Amino acid sequence: MISLRARLSREEVLGASERIQEKLFDLPEFVAARVVSSYVAKKENGEVETEGLIRESLKMGKRVVVPFVQGAGELSFCELKDYDSELEPGAFGILEPKSSNRREFPLREIELMVVPGVAFDLDGYRLGYGRGYYDRALRRVSSENPKALFVGLAHDFQVLDELPRGKADVPVDVIITEKRMIFPK
Ligand SMILES: Nc1ncnc2c1ncn2[C@@H]1O[C@H](COP(=O)(O)OP(=O)(O)O)[C@@H](O)[C@H]1O
Ligand SMILES: [Mg+2]
Numbered sequence: 001m002i003s004l005r006a007r008l009s010r011e012e013v014l015g016a017s018e019r020i021q022e023k024l025f026d027l028p029e030f031v032a033a034r035v036v037s038s039y040v041a042k043k044e045n046g047e048v049e050t051e052g053l054i055r056e057s058l059k060m061g062k063r064v065v066v067p068f069v070q071g072a073g074e075l076s077f078c079e080l081k082d083y084d085s086e087l088e089p090g091a092f093g094i095l096e097p098k099s100s101n102r103r104e105f106p107l108r109e110i111e112l113m114v115v116p117g118v119a120f121d122l123d124g125y126r127l128g129y130g131r132g133y134y135d136r137a138l139r140r141v142s143s144e145n146p147k148a149l150f151v152g153l154a155h156d157f158q159v160l161d162e163l164p165r166g167k168a169d170v171p172v173d174v175i176i177t178e179k180r181m182i183f184p185k
Contacts, residue, residue, distance in 0.1 A: 001118045001119045001127075001157075001158055002045070002118055004157060005045060005046035005047060005118075005155060005158065006044075006045055006046045007046070008046040008155070010043075013046055013047075013048070013049055014049060015178070016048065016155055016156075016177075016178035017041075017048050017049035017050075017052065017153075017178075018052065019178040020048055020153055020176050020177065020178055021052055021053045021056070023176045023181055024053060024114070024151065024153075024176055025053075025056070027151070027174065027176075027181075029111070029112055029149045030112055030151075032111075033062065033111040033112040033149075034062060034063060034111065035062065035063045035064075035065060035109050035110055035111050035112075036057055036062055036063070036064055036065070036110070036111065036112045036113070036114065037064070037065040037066065037067070037077055037110045037112070037113040037114065037141075038050045038053060038054055038057075038064065038065075038066060038113075038114035039066070039067060039094075039114060039115060039116045040054070040066050040067075040087065040094060040095045040096070041116070042092070042093060042094050042095075044093075046155075047116050048116070048153040048154060048155065050114065050153070051083065053114070054066070054080065054083055055083050058080075058081070058082075058083070063079060063109075064079065064080050064081075065077045065078065065079050065080065065105045065110060066078060066080045066087075066096070066097060067096070067137070068090055068091075068096035068097055068102060069090060069091035069092075069096070069133075073131065073133070074133075074136065074137075075133050075134070075136070075137040076102075076104050077104065077105045077107065077110070077137075078097040078101075078102050078103055078104065078105055079103070079105050080097060086098055086101060106144075107140055107141045107144040107145065108144035108145045109145070110141055110144075110145060110148055111145070111147070111148060111149070112148065112149045112150075112151060113138070113141060113148055113149070113150050113151065114151050114153060115134055115138070115150055115151065115152050115153070115172060116128075116134075116152075116153065117134075117152050117153075117154055117158065117172075118158070119154070119158050119159070119160055119163060120152050120154050120158060120159050120160070120163070120172065120175050120182075121159070121160050121161060121162045121163040121165075122159070122160075122161055122162070122182060122184060123162070123171060123184045123185070124150075124152070124171030124172045124173065124174075124175065124182075124184035125162075125163050125165045125169055125171045126152055126163075126169070126171070126172060127163050132168060134170070135168045135169055135170050136168075138150055138170040138172075139168075139170055142170070149173050149174065150170075150171075150172040150173050150174070151172060151173065151174045151175075151176060152172040152174070152175045152176070153175075153176055153177075154175060154176075154177050155177060155178065156177040156178055156179040156180070158177070159175060159177060159182065171184060172184070
C-alpha cells in the first residue's frame, strides 16, 4: 500500500484529494462542525492531500487543529490559524506547528477529526504505520468527546474488505475516497 501510494503522480494525488475534499465539505457533520482537526499530509508519500481542506476550512471560519508529536511519541493537537506561517517540518518530516507557538488544544472541543491511514477496511478499521499514534489519539478524543466524528481519507485502492485488527485499533465513522463515501455500521 505504501509503495502503491508513493507511485501516484502529484497530479493524481491532487485530483483525488480535490474530489475527496468536495465530499467532505458535503458531509452535514463537517458543515456543522466549528472545530475540525486534520492531519497535515506529507507531500512525498502520496497520501491524500489536506492543504486545501485546511485552508478552505479556515476561510469558512472554522477552527482548525493539527497534530504534532510530543516527547515520547504521543500526538498532541494545536490550533492552526495560518497555514503559511505557522508550520515547520517536525517528526518524520511532517509539517507541524512551530515549537514556538505550540499550545495544547483541548480534545473535548474537537468535533470532527480527519485521519490518515495506510489502508482502511469496510468496517472502518485502519492500518497506520504500526506505531499506534492514531489509535491512542482517537481513544483519547472519543473519551473526551464521545460525539466526535472520525473521518478517514484514502485513495480508493487503499480500502480493503477486511484488515487484521487488534483490541487497540479504533475504527473511523466515515471513509472518503475519490470514488465513494463509506459509512461503516
Ligand atoms: N490505545 C493504545 N494503548 C496502548 N498501546 C497501543 C494502543 N494502540 C496501539 N497500541 C500499541 O501500538 C503498537 C502499534 O499499534 P498498531 O495498531 O499496530 O499501529 P497502527 O494502527 O499505527 O498501524 C502496538 O504494539 C499496539 O499494541
Ligand atoms: Mg492500529
